[in-house]
Amino acid sequence: MEADRKEVLVSIKDLRKSFPVQKGWLFRTVGRLNAVDGVSLEIEKGTTTALVGETGSGKTTLGRLVLRLLPADSGQVWFQGVEILSLPPSRLKNLRQDMQVIFQDPYGSLNPRMRVGEIVGEGLRIFRRGSRAEIAEKVKELLAKVGLPPSARELYPHEFSGGQRQRIGIARAIALRPAFIVCDEPVSSLDVSIQAQILNLLSDLQEEMGLTYLFIAHDLSVVEHIADRVAVMYRGRVVEEAVRDRLYRQPLHPYTRVLIESIPVPDPAARPPSSARPAPDSEDSEAGCSFYSRCPIRVDRCREEAPALREVEGGHRAACWEV
Amino acid sequence: MENLLEVKGLEVSFPSPAGDFKPVAGVDFVLEPGRTLGLVGESGCGKTLTALSILRLLPPPGKITAGKINLQGVDLVTLPEKEMVKIRGAKVAMIFQEPMTSLNPVFTIGNQVTEAIRAHQRISRAAARRRAVELLRAVNIPRAEERLGDYPHQFSGGMRQRVMLAMAISCRPLVLIADEPTTALDVTVQAQIMGLLKRLREELAMSLLLVTHDLGIVAQATDRVAVMYLGRIVETCPTPLIFQSPAHPYTRGLLRSVPRLGQRIRRLQAIEGVVPESSLRPRGCSFHPRCELADERCREAEPVLETVGDSHLAACHKAPPPAGKTDG
Numbered sequence: 001m002e003a004d005r006k007e008v009l010v011s012i013k014d015l016r017k018s019f020p021v022q023k024g025w026l027f028r029t030v031g032r033l034n035a036v037d038g039v040s041l042e043i044e045k046g047t048t049t050a051l052v053g054e055t056g057s058g059k060t061t062l063g064r065l066v067l068r069l070l071p072a073d074s075g076q077v078w079f080q081g082v083e084i085l086s087l088p089p090s091r092l093k094n095l096r097q098d099m100q101v102i103f104q105d106p107y108g109s110l111n112p113r114m115r116v117g118e119i120v121g122e123g124l125r126i127f128r129r130g131s132r133a134e135i136a137e138k139v140k141e142l143l144a145k146v147g148l149p150p151s152a153r154e155l156y157p158h159e160f161s162g163g164q165r166q167r168i169g170i171a172r173a174i175a176l177r178p179a180f181i182v183c184d185e186p187v188s189s190l191d192v193s194i195q196a197q198i199l200n201l202l203s204d205l206q207e208e209m210g211l212t213y214l215f216i217a218h219d220l221s222v223v224e225h226i227a228d229r230v231a232v233m234y235r236g237r238v239v240e241e242a243v244r245d246r247l248y249r250q251p252l253h254p255y256t257r258v259l260i261e262s263i264p265v266p267d268p269a270a271r272p273p274s275s276a277r278p279a280p281d282s283e284d285s286e287a288g289c290s291f292y293s294r295c296p297i298r299v300d301r302c303r304e305e306a307p308a309l310r311e312v313e314g315g316h317r318a319a320c321w322e323v
Numbered sequence: 324m325e326n327l328l329e330v331k332g333l334e335v336s337f338p339s340p341a342g343d344f345k346p347v348a349g350v351d352f353v354l355e356p357g358r359t360l361g362l363v364g365e366s367g368c369g370k371t372l373t374a375l376s377i378l379r380l381l382p383p384p385g386k387i388t389a390g391k392i393n394l395q396g397v398d399l400v401t402l403p404e405k406e407m408v409k410i411r412g413a414k415v416a417m418i419f420q421e422p423m424t425s426l427n428p429v430f431t432i433g434n435q436v437t438e439a440i441r442a443h444q445r446i447s448r449a450a451a452r453r454r455a456v457e458l459l460r461a462v463n464i465p466r467a468e469e470r471l472g473d474y475p476h477q478f479s480g481g482m483r484q485r486v487m488l489a490m491a492i493s494c495r496p497l498v499l500i501a502d503e504p505t506t507a508l509d510v511t512v513q514a515q516i517m518g519l520l521k522r523l524r525e526e527l528a529m530s531l532l533l534v535t536h537d538l539g540i541v542a543q544a545t546d547r548v549a550v551m552y553l554g555r556i557v558e559t560c561p562t563p564l565i566f567q568s569p570a571h572p573y574t575r576g577l578l579r580s581v582p583r584l585g586q587r588i589r590r591l592q593a594i595e596g597v598v599p600e601s602s603l604r605p606r607g608c609s610f611h612p613r614c615e616l617a618d619e620r621c622r623e624a625e626p627v628l629e630t631v632g633d634s635h636l637a638a639c640h641k642a643p644p645p646a647g648k649t650d651g
Contacts, residue, residue: 055509163597191366193580193594195582220510262510263510264517264542265539265543266541266578266581268563273513273543
């Protein structure tokens with residue numbers, strides 16, 4: 001391990017989760033889908049680690065496993081020196097104060113029948129952080145922190161726009177002063193002008209409260225603005241992981257390169273986005289690399305043997321035979 | 324150049340007990356043959372309703388209450404529904420953001436594509452089927468013949484959007500309207516669909532009206548761009564100009580708030596405030612509450628689209644006047 005590395009807050013070890021694949025009208029189980037297939041990752045205190053990938057890459061599932069919102073099949077998650085997947089449920093409640101989540105959908109993640117004051121103050125009430133009056137005062141402070149007026153307490157979620165709802169979700173997440181927040185696509189349903197406001201708010205709160213984020217996103221240009229480290233997922237596995245600048249300047253894995261090259265650049269002089277191999281043009285083999293069918297630089301070995309994630313240089317890890 | 328499609332003073336109203344509200348309040352643009360126009364704006368700015376108006380597919384109780392939509396000199400606004408049926412799908416076709424909900428889940432792909440063909444062309448079932456295979460091949464669907472018997476749920480999001488495209492081009496339309504065609508798709512699939520759209524537009528010599536919120540897509544795929552805010556076009560110009568010399572403060576704000584790859588800055592510059600509901604349109608310039616340049620005049624008088632440069636128009640009192648020259 002490098003000497004200048006900070007303290008590790010969350011350590012994920014060989015985490016796995018599979019879901020049954022069902023078919024037909026009897027929903028017979030015909031196989032299993034490995035949503036998270038042996039992921040190991042370390043998240044340093046006070047930093048943002050981004051988890052990037054396309055639909056179905058397993059990034060959201062991984063976020064939920066880490067929070068124990070979903071039971072894992074195997075593996076470990078260490079948080080502040082405690083292995084949380086084996087904790088008895090009775091000790092889980094206290095842990096919830098330190099780990100929070102911000103969801104993608106600011107419409108579905110706020111109870112429409114609760115007032116904003118109740119939503120933001122619910123955690124404070126459950127953990128008895130003060131009298132009614134003290135909690136009300138605290139809620140006002142929290143709303144101010146995320147840029148909402150005190151009058152918001154009396155309103156219902158439907159009275160707010162998408163960006164404002166996301167602010168409510170953030171106020172709820174920071175209410176108990178957690179150490180760690182999983183941000184699951186927090187800006188992907190927002191307009192760009194609002195997106196920038198929310199990203200700036202998340203950065204400010206991180207600085208002020210020393211928060212650690214696991215930032216799940218599909219948009220690499222958003223991630224570049226917020227992440228310290230980036231892990232790229234493909235079909236349940238981390239295929240590349242590095243500090244931000246290395247990953248964007250010298251991407252090693254062909255999938256990362258395809259992802260970066262596919263982004264349309266807001267500059268008419270820039271090269272048009274490349275479209276790599278259209279769809280999978282060959283069968284995937286169980287044993288080989290999961291990117292084989294779409295890979296532009298594949299060799300025979302890739303079909304027979306899956307490459308493991310290994311350190312290439314200076315904390316830059318990649319899972320590819322050809323790097 | 325002759326205009327293929329010309330929209331003038333388009334207004335869309337929805338009646339409500341509190342008075343009519345106008346999500347589209349006076350939109351003008353032209354689409355030239357073989358060109359791509361990007362219609363850009365954030366949620367609720369009226370870009371989708373503008374697109375739907377062209378096909379006269381507004382969701383009720385929405386109505387076009389003013390303006391003209393000229394397609395090759397024929398005004399679509401006043402056209403009887405019987406005539407409109409012959410335009411829809413044949414001369415003007417549209418694809419939507421959600422390829423999941425635009426296809427009927429209980430019919431096969433073959434069924435739906437041949438239906439689109441036979442709606443406008445008098446050909447036999449067998450001929451329509453052959454044509455459907457050709458179309459699916461044209462949009463790069465592998466094993467097209469076998470896949471005709473498959474249902475929409477057996478296709479991925481990107482493949483469904485290809486099917487929608489195949490149906491849209493089946494009658495060789497003059498104008499293709501694509502409403503956020505790649506927003507629901509992954510970025511690698513988006514690159515493929517945009518490449519396909521470009522190729523088809525060239526091969527079929529169509530004009531494309533591309534509705535999007537993504538300035539990256541605008542830069543890569545359009546010739547001209549119109550920026551909408553609260554139901555009006557606030558700026559329009561050839562695409563390169565919007566990136567080089569945006570004239571409207573809203574456009575500048577949008578450009579600044581886009582995170583760009585490889586140009587990381589410590590803080591993104593957000594546009595302050597939020598988009599007001601279109602029923603609560605501010606007096607004067609509708610952008611003034613969020614505008615850093617706003618003064619007394621902006622709060623009182625509404626700016627109109629005026630020339631600020633070579634085929635570059637902006638609706639802003641503070642926009643720089645055309646540099647030196649009077650007319651091109």
